[in-house]
Amino acid sequence: MLKVTIDDQMLEVEPGSTVLQAARHLGIEIPTFCYLKRLPPLASCRMCLVEIEGLRRLQPSCATAVTDGMVVRTNTTLIDETRSSMLDMLLANHPLDCPICDKGGECELQDMVMAYGPRRSEFRDPKRVFHSRDIRLSPVIIMNVNRCIQCQRCVRMCEEVVGAVALGTVEKGMDTAVTGFEGSLASCDQCGNCVEVCPVGALMSFPYRYKARPWDLAETDTVCPHCGTGCQLTAGARKGEFMRVRSKQEHGVNRETLCVRGRFGLDFIESRDRIKRPMIRRDGALVPVSWNEAGEYLRRRMSAVENKAAGGLASARLPNEVLYQFQKLMRTVFRTNNIDCSSRWSVPFDTLGPLAAAFHSRAPLDDVIGNDCVLVVGGNVTEENPVTEYLLRDAARRRQTGLLMLSPRPSRLDADARVVVRVPPGGEAASLASMVAGLVAAAGPALPGDVLATIEATIRPMAQAADEGPARVAAALREGRSVAVLVSVDLLRSPGSRATLQQLNNLLQVLRLLGKGLAMQFLFDRANQMGAWDMGVLPGALPGLQAVTDEVARATLAAAWGTEIPSEPGVGLDAMLELCAEGRMGALYIAGTDPLIAYPDRDFVTRALGAADLLIVQDTFLTDTAGMADIVLPASGYGEESGTFTNNEGRIQKVRKFREPAFEARGNLSIFDFVAALRSRALQPSTQNEIFDEIARLVPAYRGLRQDALGADGTFTTAVPTSPTGEFVAPPPAPTATDALMLITGNGLFHNGYLTERSDILNTVANDPYVMMSAPDAARLGLSDGDQVVVRSAGGELTAQLKVDRQFPNGLVFVPENYRALRLNSLMRRGEYPCPVEVQGVHRTLEVERTSRVWRGV
Numbered sequence: 001m002l003k004v005t006i007d008d009q010m011l012e013v014e015p016g017s018t019v020l021q022a023a024r025h026l027g028i029e030i031p032t033f034c035y036l037k038r039l040p041p042l043a044s045c046r047m048c049l050v051e052i053e054g055l056r057r058l059q060p061s062c063a064t065a066v067t068d069g070m071v072v073r074t075n076t077t078l079i080d081e082t083r084s085s086m087l088d089m090l091l092a093n094h095p096l097d098c099p100i101c102d103k104g105g106e107c108e109l110q111d112m113v114m115a116y117g118p119r120r121s122e123f124r125d126p127k128r129v130f131h132s133r134d135i136r137l138s139p140v141i142i143m144n145v146n147r148c149i150q151c152q153r154c155v156r157m158c159e160e161v162v163g164a165v166a167l168g169t170v171e172k173g174m175d176t177a178v179t180g181f182e183g184s185l186a187s188c189d190q191c192g193n194c195v196e197v198c199p200v201g202a203l204m205s206f207p208y209r210y211k212a213r214p215w216d217l218a219e220t221d222t223v224c225p226h227c228g229t230g231c232q233l234t235a236g237a238r239k240g241e242f243m244r245v246r247s248k249q250e251h252g253v254n255r256e257t258l259c260v261r262g263r264f265g266l267d268f269i270e271s272r273d274r275i276k277r278p279m280i281r282r283d284g285a286l287v288p289v290s291w292n293e294a295g296e297y298l299r300r301r302m303s304a305v306e307n308k309a310a311g312g313l314a315s316a317r318l319p320n321e322v323l324y325q326f327q328k329l330m331r332t333v334f335r336t337n338n339i340d341c342s343s344r345w346s347v348p349f350d351t352l353g354p355l356a357a358a359f360h361s362r363a364p365l366d367d368v369i370g371n372d373c374v375l376v377v378g379g380n381v382t383e384e385n386p387v388t389e390y391l392l393r394d395a396a397r398r399r400q401t402g403l404l405m406l407s408p409r410p411s412r413l414d415a416d417a418r419v420v421v422r423v424p425p426g427g428e429a430a431s432l433a434s435m436v437a438g439l440v441a442a443a444g445p446a447l448p449g450d451v452l453a454t455i456e457a458t459i460r461p462m463a464q465a466a467d468e469g470p471a472r473v474a475a476a477l478r479e480g481r482s483v484a485v486l487v488s489v490d491l492l493r494s495p496g497s498r499a500t501l502q503q504l505n506n507l508l509q510v511l512r513l514l515g516k517g518l519a520m521q522f523l524f525d526r527a528n529q530m531g532a533w534d535m536g537v538l539p540g541a542l543p544g545l546q547a548v549t550d551e552v553a554r555a556t557l558a559a560a561w562g563t564e565i566p567s568e569p570g571v572g573l574d575a576m577l578e579l580c581a582e583g584r585m586g587a588l589y590i591a592g593t594d595p596l597i598a599y600p601d602r603d604f605v606t607r608a609l610g611a612a613d614l615l616i617v618q619d620t621f622l623t624d625t626a627g628m629a630d631i632v633l634p635a636s637g638y639g640e641e642s643g644t645f646t647n648n649e650g651r652i653q654k655v656r657k658f659r660e661p662a663f664e665a666r667g668n669l670s671i672f673d674f675v676a677a678l679r680s681r682a683l684q685p686s687t688q689n690e691i692f693d694e695i696a697r698l699v700p701a702y703r704g705l706r707q708d709a710l711g712a713d714g715t716f717t718t719a720v721p722t723s724p725t726g727e728f729v730a731p732p733p734a735p736t737a738t739d740a741l742m743l744i745t746g747n748g749l750f751h752n753g754y755l756t757e758r759s760d761i762l763n764t765v766a767n768d769p770y771v772m773m774s775a776p777d778a779a780r781l782g783l784s785d786g787d788q789v790v791v792r793s794a795g796g797e798l799t800a801q802l803k804v805d806r807q808f809p810n811g812l813v814f815v816p817e818n819y820r821a822l823r824l825n826s827l828m829r830r831g832e833y834p835c836p837v838e839v840q841g842v843h844r845t846l847e848v849e850r851t852s853r854v855w856r857g858v
Contacts, residue, residue, distance in 0.1 A: 228524030230647025308586025319643025337570030346572030362650025372480030379488025438474030
């Protein structure tokens with residue numbers, strides 16, 4: 001430890017600490033412009049200058065490391081004069097247009113001038129002017145470069161954190177100007193992090209421009225509803241109307257960063273397709289009715305199907321309390337364990353349970369990715385969990401973490417990875433088995449003899465044909481003392497997901513036997529997928545991931561709920577739809593999700609939903625599935641009810657209400673009470689606070705939590721330790737190569753699920769639907785980037801613009817799943833992933849030909 005004295009206060013700090021960090025630890029305020037904690041120091045603004053004994057000149061505290069015995073002063077006359085002079089120089093060229101600047105009221109330059117600035121300026125020269133008008137860099141970002149104070153926070157944030165390199169500088173000295181390539185941000189993620197970190201009004205949010213002042217806004221700290229990273233954000237509303245989102249430094253896993261969906265995608269709450277009133281089906285059409293009429297209709301219809309099977313599907317974007325109450329409603333009122341929380345895949349719970357319980361790390365992601373090695377399995381982190389990508393990039397660049405990538409799709413993180421292994425979809429299991437075989441081959445004597453014999457007999461023979469990629473990953477894992485495994489839920493799309501999870505289990509067991517420090521987290525692409533699993537919205541699991549067949553767990557919940565719980569495990573969505581199609585499903589209750597657009601077989605799900613005796617849909621928006629319902633119940637949306645989310649880390653966070661429910665919508669919990677009362681039952685407790693307390697009493701990982709103690713950044717739930725499964729399972733054969741193009745899907749950067757397509761802002765940012773393929777495949781088919789193409793399968797076809805990616809693997813075609821108009825799932829068939837397709841260019845229409853002939857004078 002090093003001793004330093006700052007303004008007569010002594011402190012011991014770690015070697016490598018800067019003077020600025022030490023001063024802030026003592027509560028001593030030193031002003032800065034260019035400094036941000038997560039960026040390397042630049043020391044360009046000179047506002048943080050301090051006096052250090054023994055040095056003749058003032059030193060920038062943000063870039064000066066503490067030495068033992070150092071004596072520092074931060075408030076001398078010379079320092080005050082220097083700060084005042086620096087501000088005078090900035091104001092010499094800064095336009096004094098505060099009354100019309102969007103940053104007015106929260107401008108760091110305003111604050112600094114008030115605190116440290118001169119009372120009059122000595123500069124008399126005309127102000128420098130770059131442009132007479134603001135420049136629209138993108139649909140969401142507008143720039144007034146005349147206001148720039150050259151701190152370069154935006155440029156460094158874009159390059160160092162986001163990795164997009166969309167901003168840069170031109171010229172030198174006082175003529176330095178920040179700009180995008182040729183005055184645009186064509187290569188930008190549109191995340192708006194440059195706007196967030198800009199200390200003045202040089203970079204501004206175009207959707208928010210001239211709409212409000214900070215003091216006009218009622219601001220609410222809450223959690224992003226899009227992916228499972230769990231970013232903290234602040235929603236601002238003016239007179240009840242949503243205005244903007246901003247982020248706060250040092251809060252949440254994201255700190256001051258957000259992705260484009262989090263910063264600009266919350267306006268989906270203002271979507272025009274809100275369900276205004278309850279609706280029931282009469283003469284084949286949905287008609288609006290009162291809540292009383294809806295209740296009478298639903299009472300009659302539920303009585304008619306009382307003796308048939310029932311099932312429930314709930315969205316993983318709903319709060320924990322809503323999900324907990326939904327599974328309680330299904331188990332106690334509808335008397336069924338047929339419950340699921342994903343409309344895209346069903347969880348192989350018999351495999352997932354041991355994995356999640358034994359290895360899931362409920363710890364800060366920033367700590368987890370600080371391990372020696374981080375293995376990312378499946379998916380595209382850049383587009384599914386963008387802020388997680390920021391943290392992984394930081395770990396690889398600044399903390400020297402060995403980043404190892406194993407996935408079918410390329411991502412921007414590949415550039416920072418130590419090893420990148422491309423595998424065909426479904427080939428992850430074989431590659432993981434090869435890693436296990438490689439670890440065992442190099443460290444066999446360190447393993448127990450029976451384990452070594454089992455692995456030799458079951459895994460090694462299946463992993464012989466692997467290429468050198470898995471071997472390089474195994475070598476990196478062997479060298480690291482600690483390993484973190486991040487698992488994309490994209491793996492669950494494949495029919496071979498069970499085998500992949502089994503091989504993950506094999507890998508984690510071997511690493512544990514080799515004495516490695518282990519952590520594992522899922523990279524969920526839905527805001528509360530972890531919470532949905534924890535709350536027991538699964539056919540084979542009760543709250544706390546306790547098996548339905550566990551008599552003790554079932555008896556504990558039954559005693560608390562005052563009723564028996566069915567003892568037979570239920571079935572997931574796929575089997576529930578099968579029951580519907582066979583005419584054996586009485587009531588199917590769907591809350592907040594849209595399987596008709598998301599389930600990978602549109603024809604089948606259409607037939608199944610149409611064959612259900614009673615289809616109940618509880619949602620905020622009029623989805624495709626709601627359009628097929630027998631009764632539609634309008635529910636509160638995001639921001640209209642309070643609750644909690646559990647993010648990928650296992651951190652439980654408050655989701656706060658910042659507006660009233662629109663039209664005649666009711667809270668989700670209130671609707672559950674309404675439905676239960678129609679069956680002469682009561683769900684107790686029924687308020688959000690009381691339900692949270694019950695969760696904290698009955699769910700092991702949440703035991704002892706208090707809602708008033710969650711804090712600004714939430715609180716970590718507790719991983720319940722269990723013994724890892726001791727069985728090593730042989731991998732399946734690797735997928736055989738095929739000449740056919742194979743269609744895969746997933747999230748795009750600008751859209752995540754069906755909510756974001758209801759955002760007007762994101763729809764102005766996002767490109768039209770696209771089809772991505774490799775350059776060699778496009779050349780072989782005679783296609784070029786930007787062509788309109790038809791993607792055709794045995795089930796259907798779609799038309800979209802081609803995007804050629806030189807990093808994309810041959811033989812695959814990617815279409816994002818988030819465009820409703822494409823009806824992508826109509827191309828797919830259940831149990832088949834990836835899907836074989838043909839791709840052809842769209843020929844010019846007859847009208848185009850006719851126009852061309854007229855133009856040529858033919």
